[in-house]
Amino acid sequence: MTLREIIDILDATVITPLGDEDLNADIRSACSADLMSAVLYYHTPDSLLITGLTQAHVIRTAEIAGIKTIVFVLGKKPDIYSIELAEEKKISLLSTSLCMYTASGRLFRAGLPGCLYK
Amino acid sequence: MPINIDKEIEGSFQIIGGNFVNAGEASTQLKLLLTKLGVDEDIIRRTAIATFEAEMNVIIYAAAGRMHYHITPRGISIKVDDMGPGIEDIELAMQEGYSTAPDWVREMGWGAGMGLPNMKKNSDIFKIDSVVGEGTTIEMVINFPQQ
Numbered sequence: 139m140t141l142r143e144i145i146d147i148l149d150a151t152v153i154t155p156l157g158d159e160d161l162n163a164d165i166r167s168a169c170s171a172d173l174m175s176a177v178l179y180y181h182t183p184d185s186l187l188i189t190g191l192t193q194a195h196v197i198r199t200a201e202i203a204g205i206k207t208i209v210f211v212l213g214k215k216p217d218i219y220s221i222e223l224a225e226e227k228k229i230s231l232l233s234t235s236l237c238m239y240t241a242s243g244r245l246f247r248a249g250l251p252g253c254l255y256k
Numbered sequence: 257m258p259i260n261i262d263k264e265i266e267g268s269f270q271i272i273g274g275n276f277v278n279a280g281e282a283s284t285q286l287k288l289l290l291t292k293l294g295v296d297e298d299i300i301r302r303t304a305i306a307t308f309e310a311e312m313n314v315i316i317y318a319a320a321g322r323m324h325y326h327i328t329p330r331g332i333s334i335k336v337d338d339m340g341p342g343i344e345d346i347e348l349a350m351q352e353g354y355s356t357a358p359d360w361v362r363e364m365g366w367g368a369g370m371g372l373p374n375m376k377k378n379s380d381i382f383k384i385d386s387v388v389g390e391g392t393t394i395e396m397v398i399n400f401p402q403q
């Protein structure tokens with residue numbers, strides 16, 4: 139599923155500037171979590187992270203786990219420091235007003251599977 | 257294996273307890289170094305996860321600590337030691353889901369009790385040593401794949 143499709147399905151707003159290449163990025167799985175150790179425990183490289191937390195260490199967790207796209211639920215937006223950090227790490231940030239359950243459900247229904255356990 | 261490591265590389269990072277804004281910086285720097293050296297992606301990911309969890313524990317539980325790395329043609333050795341409260345019951349602390357993290361740490365997304373298990377899972381050798389009232393030392397080795 140492309141990032142463009144994900145934005146459409148979640149009615150998401152884009153926080154970090156995205157080029158065509160970012161929008162066409164192929165995302166194969168997603169992981170919904172507010173627990174950072176869970177994000178690190180499951181095999182999540184190239185997954186989409188759906189989370190309600192917006193602090194800088196969430197961006198760093200994504201980088202460590204090899205996650206390149208984060209969607210913040212409930213309309214949350216990170217502070218400017220986290221946004222700059224994400225841009226520096228080439229991590230795309232989106233925000234949706236949906237709750238975590240609905241955002242995950244919509245993507246699952248559209249065919250995006252959960253991240254792999256390894 | 258296409259690893260450009262003909263000499264040994266060592267270094268260390270300071271970690272300051274309670275500093276959540278820079279949390280993960282040491283592990284990120286090490287990850288960057290390993291990427292530059294052309295280390296296998298899976299090895300980098302395992303190292304990054306293990307060091308990140310160790311770094312977070314220093315930030316959450318200790319006053320200060322240090323992460324030391326030693327890269328050789330065989331693999332990566334990591335030592336994280338801190339000046340902190342130490343761990344009374346290591347066996348209990350190693351159990352998945354066991355955590356003494358306070359609520360404000362949980363609200364930040366930490367305290368799932370999976371940090372030490374995550375370190376163990378991602379390293380080939382994992383050692384933990386702790387003295388109550390003095391501090392904790394974690395030693396981990398991640399081997400490069402042998403051809």
Ligand SMILES: Nc1ncnc2c1ncn2[C@@H]1O[C@H](COP(=O)(O)OP(=O)(O)O)[C@@H](O)[C@H]1O
Pocket residue numbers: 175309313314316317318338340341342343349350354355356357366367368369370371372373392
């Ligand atoms: N460096 C440390 N200093 C003191 N206590 C620690 C340290 N690392 C871990 N612990 C103790 O071990 C427990 C389990 O650690 P961990 O598996 O990382 O889970 P979590 O950090 O989510 O609680 C912690 O809750 C804490 O009580």
Ligand SMILES: [Mg+2]
Pocket residue numbers: 309312313367369370371372
């Ligand atoms: Mg921990």
